[in-house]
Ligand SMILES: Nc1ncnc2c1ncn2[C@@H]1O[C@H](COP(=O)(O)OP(=O)(O)O)[C@@H](O)[C@H]1O
């Protein structure tokens with residue numbers, strides 16, 4: 001009897017059977033496809049304009065955050081409407097460092113001088129060190145997310161209440177940033193960066209290097225998350241999503257499983273925020289508040305909350321559409337996004353990744369495959 | 378670990394160490410309504426006990442209290458000589474109690490075999506879930522249970538696709554897979570036909586000895602097939618205890634319970 005454990009891709013919420021290329025532990029084809037995609041993407045600096053490359057780099061950075069949401073929301077069933085907070089923490093961590101690195105001895109960032117500060121706030125000081133800044137990009141959101149989610153999950157707060165708490169967190173974070181103008185740059189945020197560790201950020205080499213760094217991190221996170229989702233941890237996370245009590249009464253404590261997922265999601269969001277800040281040259285409260293946090297969930301809903309590749313595709317598609325729609329009709333974008341969200345939630349609960357999977361499951365697709373592969377019946 | 382002593386030794390075992398579970402005067406108060414009211418019960422190692430009582434008697438609440446889902450307002454639950462009344466649920470389970478819920482609690486998104494593998498896992502601390510590889514002993518145990526519950530040929534379909542009776546069996550299998558010393562089976566035959574019911578009775582009888590089993594049910598033919606000591610509860614309180622035959626004849630029990638069941642059966 002075949003007793004091997006099925007290490008298959010995440011089961012859809014509907015509990016429908018998995019079949020087709022996603023059903024078994026056959027990694028070779030998806031891995032080959034992913035490698036080919038990464039290879040093509042690596043050539044982008046020579047294929048697209050500098051402006052387009054910058055856009056692509058930003059969207060890929062956001063894809064890191066979106067993959068984190070696949071783990072947190074798709075696999076863990078924990079809807080977070082506060083990912084903007086962790087995105088912002090990562091962004092501000094690297095931005096603070098770049099502001100400080102551009103200064104001479106005893107100087108203060110320009111906006112602090114204008115606000116009448118005469119000394120650097122104590123919490124800015126460690127970010128003079130590039131190492132602290134880079135670690136801070138991941139550790140500040142990670143530690144905060146771990147403490148916050150542990151406190152909330154151990155009280156068994158979940159579902160809508162958790163979503164509301166995270167939304168309140170996003171609101172509070174953006175409000176705090178705006179209100180503490182002398183030390184945060186207020187509504188304008190932090191901008192006007194020159195160099196990162198001695199590299200001129202305006203140069204083509206820096207743009208290409210940062211793009212490749214982003215691509216490498218996206219590929220690495222994709223592989224890492226895939227391993228994690230196929231591990232026993234991933235199986236338990238999905239099991240907790242589908243029946244937290246059953247898992248608890250099999251002797252597992254669900255809290256740390258969810259805390260780990262939420263923390264990984266926050267670390268990826270922090271990395272995404274830092275990379276985005278480097279590509280965009282700015283980080284501000286408008287990028288981290290309630291609306292951006294909801295948009296992040298929509299990218300993943302559109303792409304497919306249980307599919308890493310779907311989440312990246314959804315992020316790219318929604319943001320490309322945003323770029324097009326909002327430059328032509330700035331007032332329309334939020335309505336269009338809301339409409340897309342409602343349509344996806346009602347018609348395509350698995351997002352576009354689910355649609356692709358469904359198409360692969362239809363009888364004609366199977367017949368086509370059997371013709372191509374040459375297996376009868 | 379907690380291997381049951383061979384049958385020939387049971388008579389010589391010190392009765393205190395042979396005691397597995399003691400529910401000691403437990404009251405559960407739901408906003409003034411006492412679902413359990415000073416209820417006590419003891420179970421010896423390796424025995425089978427059936428708990429019956431009319432709907433709302435507090436049987437499920439008793440299981441909930443033992444496993445920590447519901448907390449006793451007063452009284453204690455002693456398991457293997459230790460007070461477990463206030464432990465977190467997963468701690469109680471790790472000490473050796475597992476419960477089957479009244480409505481089947483299988484993980485419908487996971488395959489049948491994954492349901493069992495999760496249950497069979499001995500090290501359930503979270504950081505161990507990152508380890509690769511499957512314990513050979515756990516695997517063998519799961520294969521064994523799959524055969525026993527008759528789902529070997531359906532091991533890889535999602536548990537949500539099983540028929541109702543098969544889900545009940547899978548959940549019994551999961552409870553057994555945890556190697557718990559004490560199994561709490563809440564209405565394991567709900568929704569089963571006569572043939573499935575007697576198969577379930579045979580399955581449960583095979584578990585006794587290795588495990589201590591507390592079964593909740595009110596199907597009379599099922600009780601007869603189990604042929605175990607019966608405890609009757611009523612309105613959260615102990616009513617009677619005895620053999621199936623004695624309980625059947627008991628006038629008090631008939632008044633609160635059996636009479637009604639007979640009416641239902643004939644009606
Ligand atoms: N969480 C709860 N809150 C309030 N009342 C409850 C709760 N759970 C059970 N009860 C009540 O306690 C009584 C016993 O329920 P239960 O233990 O499920 O009975 P049984 O399993 O014997 O049919 C019932 O009257 C039920 O309505």
Ligand SMILES: [Mg+2]
Nearest residue numbers: 436437438479
């Ligand atoms: Mg009940």
